Amino acid sequence: MKLYTRSGDKGQTSLIGGRVRKDDLRIEAYGTIDELNSFVGQAAAETGKYAELAELTAVLHAIMHELFDCGSDLAYAAPGAPLKMTGEPAERLEQLMDQYTEEAPEITRFILPGGSAPAALLHVCRTVCRRAERRVVTLAAEHEVSGEVMAYLNRLSDFFFAAARLANTRLGVTDIEYERSAEVFGKKKQ
Numbered sequence: 242m243k244l245y246t247r248s249g250d251k252g253q254t255s256l257i258g259g260r261v262r263k264d265d266l267r268i269e270a271y272g273t274i275d276e277l278n279s280f281v282g283q284a285a286a287e288t289g290k291y292a293e294l295a296e297l298t299a300v301l302h303a304i305m306h307e308l309f310d311c312g313s314d315l316a317y318a319a320p321g322a323p324l325k326m327t328g329e330p331a332e333r334l335e336q337l338m339d340q341y342t343e344e345a346p347e348i349t350r351f352i353l354p355g356g357s358a359p360a361a362l363l364h365v366c367r368t369v370c371r372r373a374e375r376r377v378v379t380l381a382a383e384h385e386v387s388g389e390v391m392a393y394l395n396r397l398s399d400f401f402f403a404a405a406r407l408a409n410t411r412l413g414v415t416d417i418e419y420e421r422s423a424e425v426f427g428k429k430k431q
Contacts, residue, residue, distance in 0.1 A: 270380045271312040273373040274394075278308040280369050284362040293411040294359060297404060300337060304397065311390045315377070326389040334396040341403040345410045350422035356409040360416075363408060367401035370394060 285301035288294040310325035317324075354364030374394040380386055409416050 266376070266380045266383060267315060270373070270376040270386075271315040273369070273376045274308055274312045274315070277366060277369045277373050278305055278312075280362065280366045281305050281308065284359065284366055287362050288359045288408065291359065291412060294408055297359075297407065300404075304400075307393065311387075311393060314387045314390050315380070320385050324387050324389070326387055326393060328389055328392065331389070331393045331396045334393075334400045338396075338400055338403040341407040345403070345406040346416075348406070348416070348426050349424045351419040351425065352406075353417040353419055354405070355417050356405075356414040357412045359408040359412070360405040360414070363401045363405035367398050367405065370398040370401060374398060 281301055281304055285298050285305070288298045288301060307326070307330045314322075314324045314326050354368075355361045374391070377386060377391055377394060381391065406416060
């Protein structure tokens, strides 16, 4: 099998159900999800170096499959196509975030990306995920988009934040607080 087809040499690519320009909103959306998936793979390779993060590594591998499902759902140009994403993965992320938040120290200030190498990569995943979500929202303004994909990406960026904090906690590394941050979290409303 050859890896090249030459069919995109003039700036066009195929979707399921048609051909579009390579800068089409749909291509931008699932292309950014693909970029995110590459960073998740890098984060999984890094977390995989630590026994304390073995469970997180397994979760990241599952997320990679779910991101592929999201991209697949976005690749359909025709409405009514069979979709792969359901609400279950977003619900699972919520449960994991609750567990991770419970294990990490209470947060009162904004924190900066970093601490340990795994946490830094998980923060990269968080920011790329937010960009992917923005691309999907832009796409949804013009075309039908799976609500499950949008919900999943929204939960996923929060998950990466919680996972980064968990990685630092389990590796004994303190989160880096933003020096000029007031105490903005955990305060009781008056």
